Amino acid sequence: MDSSHEWLDPYTQLDAELRGLEQYLSPTVIERNRIVQVVSDVSMLLGNIAPHPPQVTGSWRTGFAMGHSDLDFILPVPDSARSAEKIRKPSPTRPQVMGLHRNFMYSVKDTLRQSPLFQDRVDLFGKRSSVLTAIHAETGLRVHFYCGEGLPSSIEYIQDYRAEYPALRPLYMVIRLLLETRDLFGNHKASIAPDTLVMLLVAFLKINHGRFLRSKNLGEQLLAVLEFYGSGVDISKTGVSVDPPGLFDAHTLKSVIKKYNSKDLPAYLRGQRALISLKRTATANGNIPAALRLCLQDPANYMNDLGRTCSRTQELQSAFLHARQSIIKSIDVWRRPDQGNVACSLLASGVHANFEEFNEVCIRSR
Numbered sequence: 001m002d003s004s005h006e007w008l009d010p011y012t013q014l015d016a017e018l019r020g021l022e023q024y025l026s027p028t029v030i031e032r033n034r035i036v037q038v039v040s041d042v043s044m045l046l047g048n049i050a051p052h053p054p055q056v057t058g059s060w061r062t063g064f065a066m067g068h069s070d071l072d073f074i075l076p077v078p079d080s081a082r083s084a085e086k087i088r089k090p091s092p093t094r095p096q097v098m099g100l101h102r103n104f105m106y107s108v109k110d111t112l113r114q115s116p117l118f119q120d121r122v123d124l125f126g127k128r129s130s131v132l133t134a135i136h137a138e139t140g141l142r143v144h145f146y147c148g149e150g151l152p153s154s155i156e157y158i159q160d161y162r163a164e165y166p167a168l169r170p171l172y173m174v175i176r177l178l179l180e181t182r183d184l185f186g187n188h189k190a191s192i193a194p195d196t197l198v199m200l201l202v203a204f205l206k207i208n209h210g211r212f213l214r215s216k217n218l219g220e221q222l223l224a225v226l227e228f229y230g231s232g233v234d235i236s237k238t239g240v241s242v243d244p245p246g247l248f249d250a251h252t253l254k255s256v257i258k259k260y261n262s263k264d265l266p267a268y269l270r271g272q273r274a275l276i277s278l279k280r281t282a283t284a285n286g287n288i289p290a291a292l293r294l295c296l297q298d299p300a301n302y303m304n305d306l307g308r309t310c311s312r313t314q315e316l317q318s319a320f321l322h323a324r325q326s327i328i329k330s331i332d333v334w335r336r337p338d339q340g341n342v343a344c345s346l347l348a349s350g351v352h353a354n355f356e357e358f359n360e361v362c363i364r365s366r
Contacts, residue, residue, distance in 0.1 A: 010219075010331040010346060011216070011219045011220060011331075013219075013334070013346055014222070014327070015217065015219045016216075017346060018170045018173075018174055018219060019218065021173055021177070021347065022169060022170040022173045022174075025066045025067060027065055027066065027069075028067060031067045034139045034141060035060055035141075037138075038071055038141050038143060039056060041117050045111055045112065046075075046111065049107050049108065050075055050076075050108075051076065051077060052078075054073040054074070054145070055073065055074045055076065055150070055151055056073060057072045057151055057155060058070075058072030058194060058195065059194050060072070061155060062158045062159055062195070063162055064158075064162070064169060064173075066173065066176070069194075070142040070143065071141055071142070071143045071144070072143075072144045072146070073143065073144065073145045073146070074146055074148050074150065074152075075108065075146065075148070076149065077097075077101060077148070077149070078149070101130060102130045105145070105147060106124070108132055108145060109122050109132055112132075116137065117136060117137055117138070118137060119137055121134060121135035121137070122134040122135075130146075130147065132146075133145075153301070154195060154199070154298060154299075154306075157299055158195060158198050161198070161202045165202065165205045167205065167218055167221050168198070168201055168202065170218055171201050171221060172198055172201055174222060174347065174351060175222075175320075177353060178319065178350065178351040178352065179191070179192070181352040181353055182315075184312060184315055184319055185197075187309045189312070190309070190310065190311050190312055191310050191316065192294065192307070192310045192316065193306075193309060196294070196296060196306045196307055196309075196310065199242050199298075199306055200229070200294075200296060200307075202242055203241065203242045203296070204224075204228055205221075206242065207245045207246065208224065209245075211224075212224075219346075223324055223328070226320045226321070226323055226324035226327075227324055229317065229320050230317055230318075230319075230321035235294055235295075235313050235317060236293075236294075236313040236314055236317070237249060238295070239272060239279075239295035239296070240296045240307075241272065241297045242296070242297065243299035244268060250276050250280065253269070253272055256269065257269060257273065267302050268297070270303075271297055271303045272297060272302070274303055275295050275297060275303075276295070278305070279291055279295060289311040290311070292311060292314065293307060293308060293309075293311040294307025294308075294313050294316075322350075323350040324350070326350040327346055327347065327350040330348075330350070334346065
């Protein structure tokens with residue numbers, strides 16, 4: 001931070017740092033143009049083999065992308081057995097469909113490898129649900145391909161939540177960064193995925209709706225988020241629900257379900273019961289990673305666990321807790337009389353990053 005600038009209080013400075021960080025990490029015009037180029041290249045290459053054009057998904061579609069974010073594509077593969085006209089539909093992940101997806105992925109892999117745009121920097125991962133990862137030669141951008149019927153319904157939810165909660169994007173940016181600097185971000189790290197982190201933050205904001213009323217309160221919200229998921233709830237044992245917002249575990253579910261007849265049990269409770277049952281089964285079978293993984297109920301599909309790829313919940317909680325402690329310590333130093341209300345970055349120690357480069361952005365964010 002600018003050593004010559006004086007702030008009224010530490011939370012005003014922290015708010016400005018968070019807003020400055022959001023601007024600093026947002027994609028530049030050059031980075032956005034790079035995405036346009038890669039989308040064009042992919043559409044051209046796969047035009048002759050894909051039944052439908054590839055669709056951008058993930059953070060570049062929802063508006064949560066950073067300048068260095070990977071680019072994600074959904075490759076729509078029709079499933080006639082699940083047509084809109086049918087009331088009872090088979091599972092979208094049945095073996096027949098998964099085999100079809102994998103065979104199609106092999107075709108995509110071969111096509112990309114034969115092109116000088118990607119060459120041999122193409123790899124296929126996953127035995128059941130395949131993910132294709134490629135490096136675009138000219139831009140160096142990492143690109144991920146997934147098969148599905150179409151865009152996930154969660155995309156629309158995330159876009160709506162972003163409009164409803166202005167604090168969501170800056171909070172996402174800083175928390176993603178603090179996890180990245182600790183090597184704790186992404187499915188490939190057995191940790192939390194981008195959209196899952198967004199939903200986890202939405203759950204917090206919904207649970208605390210109406211709590212943060214004063215202006216320039218992003219710093220207070222950040223500390224509250226870090227406290228909530230760092231020490232307020234054990235996310236290795238407790239499920240998190242976005243809609244309706246709340247927490248659930250085997251004990252609370254048993255108490256709530258008693259109030260309903262089995263035929264009248266709400267869909268979200270049936271989903272929570274199924275998700276908790278999976279954790280209990282994993283515990284009984286000695287599958288510790290599965291037993292400890294994050295449980296985050298998908299508001300678009302109550303039976304879907306958005307956190308199933310994240311088994312490093314205890315490390316996540318430790319990161320949140322230590323980040324909060326570091327920021328609080330910086331605030332305490334800021335308040336010392338000998339500091340004269342002038343301080344270095346309050347975020348730097350908590351995020352494990354050097355923030356001096358975006359000093360001017362912070363000042364403009366006041």
